Amino acid sequence: MIAVEIADPGRTRELRRSVLRPERSPGDPLPGDDLDDAVHLAAVVDGVVLSTCFVFPEPCPWRPADLPAWHLRQMATAAEARGRGLGGAVLDAALGVARERGGRLLWCNVREPAVEFYRRHGLRPHGEIFTDEGHRIPHLRMWAELGT
């Protein structure tokens, strides 16, 4: 059983930076730093954060009337810890947090290599692969309805 906890953003920050924004230096700003209402999840093994993501309330761009909606960002597992179910446990916990806090829908922009990972956890695609002008990594919009 993988334990996932709600964590201070500062505790998960270096993992998020090193996996998702390695071109930035420790301490550089990261997207989401300014969010007061984000809930950060962490899978912690022997005191070390090995997988993380955060969720926060934000309307879904392609289903704006489905409120409340929650946006998931910066899903990352340490390279040496992948394929052990840690990311899946963090993603399931994030879905649970959004649901428990009244969310009807969870959405995210997924990096193409991770699409199957999200699909296995119940998210479905919206539209086609697109490439973000900012960092040029192909992404797919994905979402899930959150049952009560």
Ligand SMILES: CC(C)(COP(=O)(O)OP(=O)(O)OC[C@H]1O[C@@H](n2cnc3c(N)ncnc32)[C@H](O)[C@@H]1OP(=O)(O)O)[C@@H](O)C(=O)NCCC(=O)NCCS
């Ligand atoms: C995507 C990512 C977060 C997944 O994290 P993870 O901890 O490896 O996730 P899991 O171990 O739960 O699942 C990963 C794969 O391992 C497999 N797996 C899960 N549990 C397993 C276990 N106990 N033993 C062996 N394999 C397992 C799953 O089938 C899954 O395969 P899939 O990717 O084809 O769906 C991780 O690969 C990562 O950080 N990638 C780089 C950053 C990134 O792309 N983030 C997503 C941004 S949208």
